[in-house]
Amino acid sequence: MKNRKPIIDGRDLVKIYQMGEFEVRALDGASIQVQEGEFVAIMGPSGSGKSTLMNLLGCLMSPTSGEYFLDGEDVSDLDQVELAQIRNQKLGFIFQSYNLLARTPALQNVILPLFYNRTSRLTDEEQQDKATNMLDAVGLGDRIYHEPQELSGGQQQRVSIARALVNDPVMVLADEPTGNLDSKSGAELMELLVSLNKQGTTIVMVTHDPAIAEYTNRTIHLLDGKVEREVKNGKEHK
Amino acid sequence: MKPIKVIKIAWLALLKSKIRSLLTMLGIIIGVAAVIIMIAISAGTEATIQEQITGLGSNLIYVSASFGRAGPGSDFNSGGLVYDDAFAIADQINGVAGVVVEQSSTQSIKAGDISLDSVTIMGTTADFPSVRDMEITSGRYFTQEEIDRTTSIAVLGSSLAEELFGDQDPFGETITVGGNIRLTVVGVFDEKGMVGDVDYDSRLYTPITIVLEKLTNNQFSRFMGDRVRLIYVEVDESVGSEGERTLDDVIYQIELLLAKRHDVTLDEPDFTITTQQDIITTQESTTAAFRSLLAWVAGVSLIVGGIGIMNIMLVSVTERTREIGIRQSVGATPNDIRWQFLTEALLLSLIGGLIGVTVGVIGSWVFGEASGMRTVIVASSVLLAFGSAATVGIFFGFYPANQAAQLDPIEALRYE
Numbered sequence: 077m078k079n080r081k082p083i084i085d086g087r088d089l090v091k092i093y094q095m096g097e098f099e100v101r102a103l104d105g106a107s108i109q110v111q112e113g114e115f116v117a118i119m120g121p122s123g124s125g126k127s128t129l130m131n132l133l134g135c136l137m138s139p140t141s142g143e144y145f146l147d148g149e150d151v152s153d154l155d156q157v158e159l160a161q162i163r164n165q166k167l168g169f170i171f172q173s174y175n176l177l178a179r180t181p182a183l184q185n186v187i188l189p190l191f192y193n194r195t196s197r198l199t200d201e202e203q204q205d206k207a208t209n210m211l212d213a214v215g216l217g218d219r220i221y222h223e224p225q226e227l228s229g230g231q232q233q234r235v236s237i238a239r240a241l242v243n244d245p246v247m248v249l250a251d252e253p254t255g256n257l258d259s260k261s262g263a264e265l266m267e268l269l270v271s272l273n274k275q276g277t278t279i280v281m282v283t284h285d286p287a288i289a290e291y292t293n294r295t296i297h298l299l300d301g302k303v304e305r306e307v308k309n310g311k312e313h314k
Numbered sequence: 315m316k317p318i319k320v321i322k323i324a325w326l327a328l329l330k331s332k333i334r335s336l337l338t339m340l341g342i343i344i345g346v347a348a349v350i351i352m353i354a355i356s357a358g359t360e361a362t363i364q365e366q367i368t369g370l371g372s373n374l375i376y377v378s379a380s381f382g383r384a385g386p387g388s389d390f391n392s393g394g395l396v397y398d399d400a401f402a403i404a405d406q407i408n409g410v411a412g413v414v415v416e417q418s419s420t421q422s423i424k425a426g427d428i429s430l431d432s433v434t435i436m437g438t439t440a441d442f443p444s445v446r447d448m449e450i451t452s453g454r455y456f457t458q459e460e461i462d463r464t465t466s467i468a469v470l471g472s473s474l475a476e477e478l479f480g481d482q483d484p485f486g487e488t489i490t491v492g493g494n495i496r497l498t499v500v501g502v503f504d505e506k507g508m509v510g511d512v513d514y515d516s517r518l519y520t521p522i523t524i525v526l527e528k529l530t531n532n533q534f535s536r537f538m539g540d541r542v543r544l545i546y547v548e549v550d551e552s553v554g555s556e557g558e559r560t561l562d563d564v565i566y567q568i569e570l571l572l573a574k575r576h577d578v579t580l581d582e583p584d585f586t587i588t589t590q591q592d593i594i595t596t597q598e599s600t601t602a603a604f605r606s607l608l609a610w611v612a613g614v615s616l617i618v619g620g621i622g623i624m625n626i627m628l629v630s631v632t633e634r635t636r637e638i639g640i641r642q643s644v645g646a647t648p649n650d651i652r653w654q655f656l657t658e659a660l661l662l663s664l665i666g667g668l669i670g671v672t673v674g675v676i677g678s679w680v681f682g683e684a685s686g687m688r689t690v691i692v693a694s695s696v697l698l699a700f701g702s703a704a705t706v707g708i709f710f711g712f713y714p715a716n717q718a719a720q721l722d723p724i725e726a727l728r729y730e
């Protein structure tokens with residue numbers, strides 16, 4: 077395997093929530109590396125710190141201590157504005173509950189990250205073209221003007237995948253992406269993620285379903301805010 | 315981010331909940347419309363008063379009898395002003411163009427088969443048409459000689475002539491006033507219209523001596539004899555111009571003359587002299603007070619409208635917490651969020667302002683038509699109202715926008 081650059085390099089990550097007098101150590105010295113082009117699953121029992129880790133990796137908050145390099149850049153200690161810009165340029169999110177803007181056509185939902193992109197200033201038409209292409213790529217080319225409530229769960233999740241990819245992020249973060257889907261649409265969605273990964277997209281995904289984790293290259297198991305163990309997955313896909 | 319995009323986003327957000335947007339704007343709409351309508355009413359009132367004053371003829375001085383000399387309390391206690399004072403002023407003061415004395419009485423009148431109740435019989439003097447800017451269309455007005463001889467003649471206002479005689483020429487016809495006084499019509503006035511509350515066209519004009527001697531059937535009035543309450547003095551146009559005597563001069567001369575005739579001192583006169591300018595000044599200060607009261611009322615309603623916007627924006631921020639979280643997750647900065655909500659508030663108040671201006675302009679007109687009050691739409695009031703609406707929008711939009719900008723992305727995304 078050729079030498080790939082690390083996308084995620086998190087060292088001794090600690091996140092402490094202050095609950096009045098009590099401290100909750102949601103992450104307690106977790107270290108995690110993800111290389112470019114990898115597809116990694118994060119598993120663990122409820123309360124083990126999966127969501128907290130995802131929020132840290134997704135630059136939705138900063139760690140209490142520890143270092144986090146994203147795509148070679150130290151993002152451990154940035155302010156809200158800088159974090160927002162990192163999220164916009166380097167990350168794409170897929171949520172369990174899709175999180176699409178209600179009563180807003182798929183196309184507009186996909187354009188949203190382009191709208192907040194301060195470095196590549198695309199014209200309205202270029203934005204529309206790019207978003208349309210993204211929706212095409214996830215198989216929704218004929219549904220671009222549908223609003224979320226007119227789409228099935230699987231279709232909505234594919235809109236959110238298009239949205240996650242539209243700014244050419246270095247990594248996509250998915251928190252239980254199949255959690256709200258029936259097993260058939262869940263499997264279809266995983267096939268889509270696998271094929272995106274094959275085209276080079278780095279993906280980190282939280283799941284509690286071992287069958288879903290099987291689609292990935294590697295599974296990181298969390299326990300009590302620490303990395304318990306890492307397992308390489310052998311399942312092969314066409 | 316380009317402002318036009320921010321506006322577009324805000325616009326789309328407002329369109330998504332049209333009813334709510336409309337309700338939010340309601341306060342602003344009412345506030346702006348109230349400002350415009352109220353200022354239109356006060357400006358209309360002002361214009362009416364102004365017209366009324368100038369309609370009386372220009373360069374007028376009013377000499378009125380003061381209460382006091384014959385003891386207070388009686389309506390007929392008209393100081394010492396008498397009919398002859400008017401002629402003394404006309405004859406002896408330089409710079410006086412004309413003098414008019416009026417004494418009116420309300421009577422029923424009859425001409426042929428037609429009877430009318432409650433017609434105002436105006437007893438006046440010879441200068442009346444020129445001092446009051448009234449034109450004779452047919453026939454003539456009466457002369458001083460006819461007044462002195464108490465000649466039984468009449469000049470009709472245009473609508474009165476029409477009512478009594480229709481298309482016929484009333485010249486030489488006889489009108490019976492108060493049952494037994496017969497007046498011969500010698501002329502008809504041109505249409506003058508309403509001046510303030512006074513309808514000059516529905517009146518009958520006759521020598522003042524007729525009213526003083528034959529139509530004042532009140533015992534006390536007879537006793538008062540030729541006492542009058544008001545003398546109109548029209549000042550020559552040259553007064554006040556360069557090298558001529560000033561208006562104050564003329565007034566002082568009149569004061570000296572009347573004081574001498576009445577045997578009083580200028581410290582304790584039994585008459586008061588008022589100029590047109592005095593009346594205008596008084597009216598202006600009254601209407602200014604009225605106007606500022608209305609402005610306060612309207613201003614308060616604008617603030618209430620602003621609080622309405624703030625209230626609904628706060629609710630909207632809460633309801634749209636998830637949306638804010640989504641925007642934050644794809645890269646919206648706190649400022650992006652702040653501007654979005656601020657722009658929404660601004661758009662709401664500007665659109666509300668525009669609708670308010672429309673409602674205000676139409677409302678002023680409708681109110682004027684319905685109430686018969688005059689309304690004048692003042693351009694500056696439209697700008698003022700619109701400007702305050704925008705200010706109110708920014709001011710009251712700021713707090714909710716800040717609340718939105720400070721939301722934590724994780725909390726916002728989790729919000730159900």
Ligand SMILES: Nc1ncnc2c1ncn2[C@@H]1O[C@H](COP(=O)(O)OP(=O)(O)O)[C@@H](O)[C@H]1O
Pocket residue numbers: 093094095100101102120121122123124125126127128129
């Ligand atoms: N915002 C928060 N405030 C306080 N405690 C929290 C917060 N979020 C998570 N926790 C606590 O941190 C621990 C890890 O939570 P989480 O990261 O959500 O775990 P998981 O996603 O694996 O269930 C739990 O004990 C949880 O109660």
Ligand SMILES: [Mg+2]
Pocket residue numbers: 126127128
């Ligand atoms: Mg969780």
